[in-house]
């Protein structure tokens with residue numbers, strides 16, 4: 001009797017020890033008999049699935065799967081190898097007690113008695129939801145990067161071609177008979193199409209290596225107001241703008257962020273084919289601790305809310321993927337670009353949507369540490385004439401001839417070199433008031449090397465670097481390389497006139 005009681009107490013203690021032990025394990029654990037009926041589980045399992053172990057005991061999957069909708073366990077149970085205890089590892093999704101669907105890996109191992117006979121099995125649930133999300137993000141980024149490699153590869157030729165087309169159209173508009181409205185209109189259409197092609201190449205180039213933003217500290221106010229107004233001009237949608245008066249400054253690439261806002265606003269407008277209001281708000285936010293992908297610190301948030309068709313839950317997960325579109329004429333690149341740019345700015349972009357009610361995008365951008373100084377705006381529509389001798393170095397005959405025509409029209413005299421060697425010998429025999437050097441000359445001396453030699457001849461040389469690779473480091477840091485100005489191909493006649501004026505004044 002006494003020995004029996006003693007033994008019983010020993011068993012109780014062992015069981016208690018065992019339960020305490022598995023309750024300390026943070027991963028959910030369950031164990032079952034060979035027929036698949038639950039024998040027990042740990043605390044983490046109870047919390048994870050929102051069940052009580054005493055209610056679970058003795059239930060098998062057959063009991064439970066009967067009413068899968070009501071039973072929080074139905075998903076977990078269906079993973080079990082019914083009635084076959086053995087080792088196994090499989091991935092599936094189950095419903096967490098908080099209602100979310102989680103990606104998990106279930107690992108199972110057989111339980112045997114002292115004689116090695118199988119008496120059941122034990123399983124552990126490993127939650128890999130976060131890992132899967134991170135993986136998806138990596139795949140998304142690498143897809144975009146491969147797109148960038150392609151874009152980088154064709155950018156040089158493509159931008160040269162566009163420069164020639166745009167330049168010639170501009171000249172044709174100038175020299176064409178102004179009285180023939182029809183001709184002007186045709187040329188304008190051609191110009192618009194070429195500008196669209198130019199914008200598309202720039203968008204793609206953002207993904208290329210070194211497509212890092214060229215940032216400056218500024219207030220987002222004007223950018224926001226201008227971009228929203230511009231994007232909605234001539235559409236059925238109107239907008240409301242609500243910006244905090246004490247908005248933090250941000251350190252951003254102006255063009256890229258304007259592209260982000262433009263893309264989101266355009267989507268909002270397209271989601272409201274019969275019109276509606278786009279509400280844009282900007283305010284300061286301070287995060288006290290790490291929040292998802294964002295570090296603690298000061299941010300501004302820009303929210304863009306529409307009253308459009310909304311996005312289904314099924315699609316929400318895919319809208320940032322390149323090429324995902326539900327539009328007949330969409331390329332599916334708009335939001336992929338936004339996502340990429342915001343990530344490069346150490347920010348975050350999120351979305352909430354209800355079908356039939358509307359969608360809200362929220363962009364987080366880190367606040368800048370220093371305040372920005374207001375700077376004067378340049379008018380990009382004024383064409384400025386000038387005079388002086390200009391040397392243009394470009395390997396493409398069509399570009400040389402087009403730039404020559406434009407510069408002559410503006411009042412300059414022009415000479416040409418097809419590569420660095422030729423430019424050097426020409427400059428040595430006859431100094432110029434300014435030189436425009438193409439950055440990349442296939443098979444010859446390009447702009448970077450040429451400027452070094454030219455500065456040896458004339459340290460005060462007024463040189464402009466030109467390239468279709470708008471994100472080459474030389475283009476953003478041109479002064480450090482000895483240039484006084486920069487112009488991105490394809491450029492307009494107004495842009496080249498203004499750069500020349502700046503450099504020569």
Ligand SMILES: Nc1ncnc2c1ncn2[C@@H]1O[C@H](COP(=O)(O)OP(=O)(O)OP(=O)(O)O)[C@@H](O)[C@H]1O
Nearest residue numbers: 267268271319325326327330331332333334335359
């Ligand atoms: N405000 C919105 N309301 C409803 N659906 C939206 C909204 N914004 C994005 N979407 C959905 O996300 C998809 C992807 O958007 P994204 O801007 O990347 O590409 P797109 O607009 O289809 O094409 P484009 O490259 O011309 O921008 C859209 O096709 C649309 O289904």
Ligand SMILES: [Mg+2]
Nearest residue numbers: 263267334335
């Ligand atoms: Mg879009």
